[in-house]
Amino acid sequence: MTDGATGASLRPPTVRSGLAAPATTVDRKVVAGFVALAGAGALAPVLPAYPLTLLTQAAIIAVLAMSLDVLLGYTGLPSLGHAAYFGIAAYTVAILATERQIGLAGCLVAALLLATATAAVFGVLAIRATGTYFLMITLALGMVVWGLAFRWVSMTKGDNGIAGVPRPELGLPWSLAAPLPFFYFALGAAALAWGAMGVLVRSPFGLGLKGIRESESRMRALGYNVWLHKYLAFVISGFFAAFAGVLWAYYNGFVGPADVQLVTSVETLLMVALGGPGTLAGSAFGAVAIVFLKNFVSVYTKRWLLILGAVYIGVILFAPRGVLGAFSREPRGAP
Amino acid sequence: MRASVVEEASPAPAAGYALELRSVSKAFGGLRAVDDVALAVRAGERRALIGPNGAGKTTLFNLISGELPASSGTITLFGRDVTRAAAHRRAALGLARTFQITNVFPSLTVLENCLLAVQALSPVKLAMHRPLGRYADLHARARTTLEAVGLADRAGATVQHLSHGEQRQLEIALALAGRPRVLLLDEPTAGLSPAESQLMAGLIKRLDPAMTVLVIEHDMDIALEIVQHVTVLHYGRVIADGTREDVKANPLVREIYLGA
Numbered sequence: 251m252t253d254g255a256t257g258a259s260l261r262p263p264t265v266r267s268g269l270a271a272p273a274t275t276v277d278r279k280v281v282a283g284f285v286a287l288a289g290a291g292a293l294a295p296v297l298p299a300y301p302l303t304l305l306t307q308a309a310i311i312a313v314l315a316m317s318l319d320v321l322l323g324y325t326g327l328p329s330l331g332h333a334a335y336f337g338i339a340a341y342t343v344a345i346l347a348t349e350r351q352i353g354l355a356g357c358l359v360a361a362l363l364l365a366t367a368t369a370a371v372f373g374v375l376a377i378r379a380t381g382t383y384f385l386m387i388t389l390a391l392g393m394v395v396w397g398l399a400f401r402w403v404s405m406t407k408g409d410n411g412i413a414g415v416p417r418p419e420l421g422l423p424w425s426l427a428a429p430l431p432f433f434y435f436a437l438g439a440a441a442l443a444w445g446a447m448g449v450l451v452r453s454p455f456g457l458g459l460k461g462i463r464e465s466e467s468r469m470r471a472l473g474y475n476v477w478l479h480k481y482l483a484f485v486i487s488g489f490f491a492a493f494a495g496v497l498w499a500y501y502n503g504f505v506g507p508a509d510v511q512l513v514t515s516v517e518t519l520l521m522v523a524l525g526g527p528g529t530l531a532g533s534a535f536g537a538v539a540i541v542f543l544k545n546f547v548s549v550y551t552k553r554w555l556l557i558l559g560a561v562y563i564g565v566i567l568f569a570p571r572g573v574l575g576a577f578s579r580e581p582r583g584a585p
Numbered sequence: 586m587r588a589s590v591v592e593e594a595s596p597a598p599a600a601g602y603a604l605e606l607r608s609v610s611k612a613f614g615g616l617r618a619v620d621d622v623a624l625a626v627r628a629g630e631r632r633a634l635i636g637p638n639g640a641g642k643t644t645l646f647n648l649i650s651g652e653l654p655a656s657s658g659t660i661t662l663f664g665r666d667v668t669r670a671a672a673h674r675r676a677a678l679g680l681a682r683t684f685q686i687t688n689v690f691p692s693l694t695v696l697e698n699c700l701l702a703v704q705a706l707s708p709v710k711l712a713m714h715r716p717l718g719r720y721a722d723l724h725a726r727a728r729t730t731l732e733a734v735g736l737a738d739r740a741g742a743t744v745q746h747l748s749h750g751e752q753r754q755l756e757i758a759l760a761l762a763g764r765p766r767v768l769l770l771d772e773p774t775a776g777l778s779p780a781e782s783q784l785m786a787g788l789i790k791r792l793d794p795a796m797t798v799l800v801i802e803h804d805m806d807i808a809l810e811i812v813q814h815v816t817v818l819h820y821g822r823v824i825a826d827g828t829r830e831d832v833k834a835n836p837l838v839r840e841i842y843l844g845a
Contacts, residue, residue, distance in 0.1 A: 454704050454720065455713040457693075461701045464690035471650055471684075472705035473676030473763060482711070 280448070283531040287441055294433050304545055306433045308538040309440040310497040315521040315537035316447055316530045317490030322519070323527030324451055325483045326463035330385050330515050331392025334372070335488040337510025338395060339365040339495030344412040344505040345405065354418035354500075361496045362489060368395075369488025377480050392515055399507045411506025415499050426500075436497055440534075443493055447530055450486065459483055460528075513555070517544075520562050526572025536572065602661070603628040603767050603797040604649065609658030611644055611821075618644040620821035622658070628766070631798045633808040633829075636818035637841065642801045643685055645818070646769050649799075650682045651675045662767065677706055681765035683756045685772045685801070689744050696740040698755060699727035702762035727762065734758040734788060750781045757788065768792070770800040774807055786810050809833075817841075 290305055297305065314336055321327045342361035346352040352360075376387045399406050406412065417426040424431035450456050458479050461469050469476050499505050508514070517540060525536025543561070548554045565572065604626040611619040619641045626632055634642050647653040649660060651672035659668045662678050670678075690698050700717065703726045704710045717723070731737045734754045739747065744755065753773065760768055773789065774782040786807050792798060802808035808815070815832040817825040825835045832838055 449716060450713050452716040452718070453713040454700075454709050454717050454723070455711055457697060457701055457704075457717055458710055460693060460697075461690050464692060465688055467652060468684070468688045468690070468759070469701075469705075470652065470672040471676060471682050471688075472702050472759065473673045474705055474710065475671070475673045478711075486713075 279529050279531040283444065283534065286531075286535075287437065291434070291437060294430060294437075299429060302429050302433055304542055306429070306436050306501055308541040309433070309436045310494055310501055311518075311521070311541050312534035312537040313440050313443045313494035313497065314491055314518055315525070315533040316444060317487050317494065318518050319522045319527060319530055319533040320447060320451065320459070320490070321483055321487040322522050323529065323533065324456065324459045324463060325480060327380075327480065327484070328385050328519065329376075329388040329484075329487075330512070330519065331372070331388035331390075331395075332487075332491055332518050333510045333512070333514035334392045334395040335365040335369050335491040336495040336498065336514070337399060337505075338368055339492035340499040340505045340509050341399065341406060341412070343496050343499035344415045347415050347418075347499070348412060354420065357418075357499075358496055361499075362492050365492030365495065366485060366489045369485045369492075373481050373484040373488075377477060377484060389512070389515075392510070392512060396507060396510045396512070399510045406507075409507060411504055411508075413504045415503045415505065417500055417503075432501065436501060439493070439497055443490055444530060444534065447490060451530065455479070455482070463528075517558070520558060522572075523562065524565050524572060529572070532572050601627055603630070603663060604799070605661045606649070607659045607661075609645075609648060609660060610656050611641075611648055611653060612656045617821050619648060619655075622818070622821070622823055624816060624823070624826075626767075626797055626799060628663075628797055629795050630814060631812040632800070632814040632816060633812040634799060634801045634816050634818060635803075635805070635808060639820075640818040641821040642818055643771055644821075646682060646771050646799075646801065649675075650680060650769060676763065676765075679766035680769070681760040681763055681767070682769035683760045683771055683773060685775055687749075687752045687756050689752060689755050689759060691743075691745040693744060694740065695731065695736055695742055695744060695747070695755060696724075696727055698744055699730055699740075699758055699762055700724070702759040703727045703730065706763045730758050730762045733761065749776055750778075753777060753781075753785065754788075757785075761792075765796065767797045768799070770798065770802075772801050772803060774802065774804055782807055 290309070294302060294305065314332070318329060318332045321329050339361035342364050343357045346357045346360055372388070372391045376384060376391065379387050400408055402408070417432060420426065422431070426432045426435055451459070458469070458474060461474070462476055462479055466476050498509065521536035521540045522533040523536070524539060525534065526532030540558070544554055544558070547557050551557070602625045604624070606622055606624040609619060609622045610617060622645060634645065636642055644653065648655045651667070651670060651674070655668055659666055661667065662675060662680060665678065667675050667678065690701065693701075700723055703723050709720065709723065728737060728740065731740055734757055736751060736754050736758060739751060744752065747755065753776070757770070757773060760770075770789065774785050777785060782804060789798065789800070789811050798811075800808065800811060802811070809829050813828060815825075815827065815829050816823055817832060817838050819841050824841065825832050825838045827835075
């Protein structure tokens with residue numbers, strides 16, 4: 251420390267007027283998110299079938315990426331098993347909708363309950379660990395779910411997967427079987443999830459998550475039960491991943507082991523890293539980018555994972571805070 | 586009925602000590618970093634913990650705050666045994682601490698740092714259905730705390746852009762925000778210029794007189810200015826304990842610590 255720079259920094263305690271007002275300025279990333287939502291909604295009716303399908307897929311996967319961001323970007327917990335909750339929910343919907351003809355409400359509740367309960371059990375096992383160990387445990391737990399999907403043939407039809415999941419009937423004049431109404435359904439659901447997670451990360455609980463990301467020892471000294479905070483974040487994150495899984499089962503009409511495999515978890519992790527961990531809009535952007543890139547690139551080559559790896563290395567080297575992080579200048583700071 | 590009367594009468598804090606350590610030890614493998622330490626601090630007392638580098642002062646703070654478990658001995662806070670209690674439970678009983686190496690939340694703003702500290706001891710910390718901006722009372726308390734340490738005009742700045750001196754002020758602000766009854770200050774003037782150290786000493790002297798303060802301080806002039814009582818640690822053991830005059834006059838202390 252140099253005396254000249256900080257000699258006057260320790261100020262005598264005086265009551266000062268003109269305090270900064272509580273942050274009322276709307277986050278630019280939130281504005282960008284709203285613009286993107288409105289833009290997608292306005293553009294959808296004139297889009298050809300294939301881009302519309304991709305856009306629907308992107309809206310659903312964006313929910314999955316944002317749910318992981320609550321854990322990775324806000325709490326600092328890198329999970330490699332996030333496809334588990336997504337997949338369990340998707341399988342629940344597929345099984346209930348095809349074998350028992352249960353409607354949207356029943357499937358939604360059952361899928362969210364089962365997947366969130368799984369996250370609640372897995373969380374007990376995983377939260378004690380940190381860093382690489384957390385990564386390994388979540389990876390192992392994810393593999394358990396993948397193994398079940400693959401081997402429990404009587405329930406999951408194994409490698410064949412479950413086909414023919416019917417789109418839900420909502421009693422609306424538009425059938426969700428058509429691409430455009432289902433796109434609006436998915437977009438609305440994604441907007442709802444974004445809003446709910448947006449409130450969560452801005453709530454007192456959400457600030458606690460950021461505190462844990464920055465310093466666990468200080469959080470403990472302040473009086474936080476750090477374990478409980480992390481555990482709740484883990485379960486909530488699983489809940490929103492499950493919500494994405496429900497949408498996915500209806501969107502795709504097919505659920506198979508590929509939905510719960512490691513590659514799905516890794517891709518989700520890369521979406522968050524690409525878009526910018528710690529910003530929900532950023533991870534949604536990452537999800538949209540990866541979904542479109544994957545589908546366009548795979549037209550030309552089978553080596554999609556190679557391209558994805560290259561993109562990831564590029565992001566780590568040139569924009570470690572993600573694409574949105576690289577473009578957003580520090581809004582506050584040095585005087 | 587009778588049972589309740591007995592219950593009311595019995596939990597009188599042991600001899601009015603805010604903090605009491607009985608033969609507390611901490612061993613790291615073969616090294617006894619804290620060795621059979623006894624310490625009794627009365628409510629409202631100001632006490633300095635001094636000793637050469639490696640004497641076990643910070644380890645002792647980590648045992649008191651619950652960051653590390655004690656190998657043996659008992660620690661009581663206002664008569665309650667907290668030896669096995671987690672750090673956050675001790676904080677809930679009114680214990681707060683600062684860190685020798687600044688331990689704040691660098692990528693959050695000063696105000697957010699303070700809000701984290703303000704909400705820490707309230708059930709609001711688990712609320713997830715409303716944005717934090719709606720909790721006007723939390724903001725008011727955070728601002729009051731920042732004003733008390735002279736950081737109010739830096740509320741919107743990101744902590745990593747603060748000067749070292751300002752970060753030390755924030756370190757204290759975080760500890761004060763929960764209105765603690767026992768405050769552990771680990772070298773509050775570490776890295777500060779002499780002028781800044783004087784301001785920090787003034788800040789500590791102005792703290793609520795009812796607050797019990799235990800401070801680790803290398804600068805003897807500062808330490809003796811803030812406290813009445815001094816405990817001297819050497820190789821993990823208490824070698825002197827008493828008023829500042831007693832300790833200053835103690836020949837053993839002069840030999841080991843003051844190098845006279």
